[in-house]
Amino acid sequence: MPERFTVTTPIYYVNDVPHIGHAYNEVATDVLARWHRMRGDDTWMLTGTDEHGQKIMRTAAANGVSPQEWTDRLVESAWIPQLELLNIANDDYIRTTSERHKVGVRIFLERLKEAGYIYHGEFEGQYCVGCEEYKTANDLVPGTGEFEGQLVCAIHSRPIEVVREANYFFKLSEFGDRLLALYEERPDYVQPEHVRNEVRQFVKQGLNDLSISRNTFDWGIKVPWDETHVVYVWFEALLNYITANGYGVDDELFARRWPAVHIVGKDIARFHAVIWPAMQMAAGIEISSHVFGHGWLLVGGEKMSKSKATGIEPRQITEVFGVDAFRYYFMSAIAFGSDGSFSWEDLDARYHAELANGLGNLASRVIAMVHKYCDGVVPEVAVDADILALTTDAVGRAERAIDRFAIDEAVDAAMSIVERLNGYITEQAPWVLAKDEAQRDRLAAVLASNVHGIGTAAILLAPVMPDTAQKLWAAVGGEGDVLAQRIQAAHEWQGTGRVTTVPPLFPRIEQAQPAS
Numbered sequence: 218m219p220e221r222f223t224v225t226t227p228i229y230y231v232n233d234v235p236h237i238g239h240a241y242n243e244v245a246t247d248v249l250a251r252w253h254r255m256r257g258d259d260t261w262m263l264t265g266t267d268e269h270g271q272k273i274m275r276t277a278a279a280n281g282v283s284p285q286e287w288t289d290r291l292v293e294s295a296w297i298p299q300l301e302l303l304n305i306a307n308d309d310y311i312r313t314t315s316e317r318h319k320v321g322v323r324i325f326l327e328r329l330k331e332a333g334y335i336y337h338g339e340f341e342g343q344y345c346v347g348c349e350e351y352k353t354a355n356d357l358v359p360g361t362g363e364f365e366g367q368l369v370c371a372i373h374s375r376p377i378e379v380v381r382e383a384n385y386f387f388k389l390s391e392f393g394d395r396l397l398a399l400y401e402e403r404p405d406y407v408q409p410e411h412v413r414n415e416v417r418q419f420v421k422q423g424l425n426d427l428s429i430s431r432n433t434f435d436w437g438i439k440v441p442w443d444e445t446h447v448v449y450v451w452f453e454a455l456l457n458y459i460t461a462n463g464y465g466v467d468d469e470l471f472a473r474r475w476p477a478v479h480i481v482g483k484d485i486a487r488f489h490a491v492i493w494p495a496m497q498m499a500a501g502i503e504i505s506s507h508v509f510g511h512g513w514l515l516v517g518g519e520k521m522s523k524s525k526a527t528g529i530e531p532r533q534i535t536e537v538f539g540v541d542a543f544r545y546y547f548m549s550a551i552a553f554g555s556d557g558s559f560s561w562e563d564l565d566a567r568y569h570a571e572l573a574n575g576l577g578n579l580a581s582r583v584i585a586m587v588h589k590y591c592d593g594v595v596p597e598v599a600v601d602a603d604i605l606a607l608t609t610d611a612v613g614r615a616e617r618a619i620d621r622f623a624i625d626e627a628v629d630a631a632m633s634i635v636e637r638l639n640g641y642i643t644e645q646a647p648w649v650l651a652k653d654e655a656q657r658d659r660l661a662a663v664l665a666s667n668v669h670g671i672g673t674a675a676i677l678l679a680p681v682m683p684d685t686a687q688k689l690w691a692a693v694g695g696e697g698d699v700l701a702q703r704i705q706a707a708h709e710w711q712g713t714g715r716v717t718t719v720p721p722l723f724p725r726i727e728q729a730q731p732a733s
């Protein structure tokens with residue numbers, strides 16, 4: 218039986234176009250999904266867009282269009298094209314303005330109400346429209362510049378708004394003990410450790426009930442029993458994970474896809490690891506398998522964001538370095554789970570050292586030698602035992618790393634093959650062996666070992682750099698689609714066919730940073 222692997226990205230706010238922080242999130246989720254597909258798991262990757270709420274409503278108004286027109290425009294012109302640009306192989310795309318989402322949200326709310334977890338009450342809260350979140354005193358910091366003297370949201374550096382309304386509430390406060398028990402019983406439910414600790418600390422301080430509706434604007438999903446209210450955008454957005462998977466309308470599909478793994482930025486881990494599991498408990502739905510909170514891409518030491526004008530669009534990078542290098546860079550240079558500072562210099566240095574000189578150079582040297590010394594036919598001889606031990610170990614390490622969401626370590630394991638082979642060629646000097654007829658067998662073994670190593674690395678790198686891996690795979694004589702290979706058996710592959718030519722994979726780049 219294949220394992221089930223349903224994995225999700227957060228659904229993105231469409232108030233603006235995507236930047237590399239969103240791309241980071243999408244690529245990481247895509248790498249995990251591709252990896253599991255290559256294992257043969259029953260894999261499903263879901264992504265989409267979060268289209269309701271005040272933030273989007275105000276942006277649409279500022280642009281003189283209706284919120285629906287605005288979200289349609291942004292989804293079609295920016296968010297879906299970004300998935301294509303980055304070669305994301307998502308299986309589904311959910312929009313919260315879609316009918317299937319609205320239907321599922323209504324069913325969920327009715328069930329929660331019947332179960333007695335919803336009530337009507339008075340409310341006063343401090344709201345950040347940027348976060349679409351009620352803030353506590355701990356979340357606020359003194360403002361600077363034009364907001365000097367006011368308290369502002371620590372993430373958006375903008376003043377909060379006071380909301381005084383009579384709303385519907387979810388009895389979140391009843392779930393504290395059960396949530397703490399969940400974190401204890403399933404230590405790998407929230408990862409990495411520092412996010413788990415933060416979430417646990419937050420719950421230990423005591424939970425308040427959550428206001429889950431608003432009645433002063435109408436851009437949202439109407440509360441089924443009271444159409445003067447729309448559902449709070451976060452409450453509704455979290456439900457995308459189940460409304461996209463048949464919840465309430467197709468039980469068989471839902472049973473097949475659920476539960477899911479959520480890959481989110483650490484800033485939204487609390488929603489996913491506190492509010493969301495409480496909602497699942499209240500509705501009697503199986504709790505998600507994991508919530509992984511990755512770090513932020515930082516620019517100048519701060520979370521990169523459009524609102525602070527530090528946003529970089531993926532295209533600015535892919536136009537210079539290519540899509541696979543983009544994917545590789547962000548997956549390898551930043552420990553998944555930690556923050557990472559983006560710089561053009563670092564990207565440029567790693568591109569040239571690891572991809573152009575490391576991987577690209579290895580492939581072109583080995584293929585040229587197989588052509589030159591063996592007429593392009595991969596010698597069918599045993600691979601050197603130490604190279605086989607190296608590739609076997611690399612596959613094992615990569616596999617274990619993926620199970621811990623340590624994507625960077627998996628890439629590192631794959632690249633350890635490349636690094637070792639470059640050293641191995643220098644030590645074995647095939648060009649010297651080729652001059653000595655008595656060394657024909659040795660030469661054959663060295664070349665076969667190199668081809669085996671490149672093929673194995675191509676399979677392991679395929680989830681990260683699908684196009685490059687396919688080119689490498691074809692170049693060393695691999696048959697068919699590299700993505701059809703079983704990743705856990707990557708080290709069992711041995712070349713037996715003909716090498717072809719390897720197109721330039723990573724051309725040298727003279728001017729890394731586009732002139733602004």
Ligand code: MSP
Pocket residue numbers: 226227228229230237238239241242267454455456457480481482483484485512513514515520521522
């Ligand atoms: N709409 C909510 C999510 C709802 S999920 C039910 C939201 N959207 S967002 O567009 O603001 O952010 C989407 C994701 O992008 C979040 O995981 C967030 O952490 C991530 N990132 C936004 N800026 C980022 C960086 N600078 N670095 C890394 N990830 C970043 O929140």
